[in-house]
Amino acid sequence: MKKMIALGFEGSANKIGVGVVTLDGTILSNPRHTYITPPGQGFLPRETAQHHLQHILPLIKSALKTAQITPDEIDCLCYTKGPGMGAPLQVAAVVVRILSQLWKKPIVAVNHCVAHIEMGRIVTGADDPVVLYVSGGNTQVIAYSEGRYQIFGETIDIAVGNCLDRFARVLTLSNDPNPGYNIEQLAKKGEQFIDLPYVVKGMDVSFSGILSYIEATAVEKLKNNECTPADLCYSLQETVFAMLVEITERAMAHCDTKDVLIVGGVGCNERLQEMMRTMCSERGGKLFATDDRYCIDNGAMIAYTGLLAYAHGTVTPLEESTFTQRFRTDEVHAIWRQKKEPSNMNGLMQESS
Known part of the structure; x- marks a missing residue:
């Protein structure tokens, strides 16, 4: 056949x-x-x-x-x-x-x-999870219902990947292989957490204000040697990923679903996967994620x-x-x-x- x-x-x-x-x-x-x-x-x-x-x-x-x-x-x-x-x-x-x-x-x-x-589902074997779709152009929490992939929450301004990419430009990080990856590697060396705005509005998130704030903070704090670029990358990642975990968990409760599938370019980030995996395990569920091939x-x-x-x-x-x-x-x-x-x-x- x-x-x-x-x-x-x-x-x-x-x-x-x-x-x-x-x-x-x-x-x-x-x-x-x-x-x-x-x-x-x-x-x-x-x-x-x-x-x-x-x-x-x-x-x-x-x-x-x-x-x-x-x-x-x-x-x-x-x-x-x-x-x-x-x-x-x-x-x-x-x-x-x-x-x-x-x-x-x-x-x-x-x-x-x-x-x-669909690529995430076939590669990981996830059946009917809540989906966190995070990329340079999109940020959505999605679940399948009545013949369509329904959007339960999303960004109301810029995507999380766009936020990370634009901050990478502020630090003039390399775009090879991609700016988000280079932020992730630098964040692993961060030691000091800097408080940033945390903007969750129900099921939706907003990243433009966080970006504006950290851009201004970066210029000032780096000039005064109050922190390192690694500290800023670490703080930005922890803040925006915590927001994503929160709205994903809210969608899971709404849909009565224990499993989560992360897709999109930002979904490769190991720290995001780690935070989401912890939340899923606490709810008795499982995280499904792929590597950069998919x-x-x-x-x-x-x-x-x-x-x-x-x-x-x-x-x-x-x-x-x-x-x-x-x-x-x-x-x-x-x-x-x-x-x-x-x-x-x-x-x-x-x-x-």
Whole structure:
């Protein structure tokens, strides 16, 4: 029996990735390339898109070669529709349209956030956890209910990853491999905890005021030798992660769920995982988390999620294969999570949930 195979494209931010995945979650290949800017600088949409254009064709060739497949063996082409940065998103959308016409393959548009969740579920084996989705562009507490991934809490301004990245620029930390990772390593050397604003509003959080406060604090305290950059990184991490643990625990109580799955780039942070694991164990539950192969943006997560939807009859018409910077997690009808038999492809598919 032939396994269904999808080719997926992810390019919503500073990473361009191409993945080849089968319906049972086997990752055949998953190459990616990251656009890294000089210390103290972020990445702009235009330059990021140029980076993606430069690397996407070599990544496609590498993905197919590593997976040892030809275009003929691919069942569908999946791409990130959003959310993300407009110009980088456009690269994958255009490429997938071209390949669809060249190879005569159907297209499936994928929500970036939902893809993180489904990749986390298949890699860790988590069944029905509360999900903490934390990245450079998103911060949400999510749980599945009535056919959709419902958002129980989120940031009301900037994402936690954006907060960390922007503070890394203040300290002119390297962006290689990413600023959040370098903050994490520096934080391990911190000895002095500095009080920072702690902003939880019900199920939501706010990070912009914390960032403004620590930016001003950093300049003043470092100038007067009152603390070290490591102390500031340590204090920022402890504060924002405690906020995330609090709103996640509140969602767990609301949903009567003991398990938590952390997804998104910030989910790689070992200190965040440690704090969340402690909270879960105190509630008699378990933490599910992945390493940087899967929690950081990648093509495999798009391929797998698109293939789940395709196996249940979802196809995106060519004229609708657009992109959008705003695409809410709860807009997606997660038909593959419903307990029913797949509707097409002659019964070759298997229920993944």
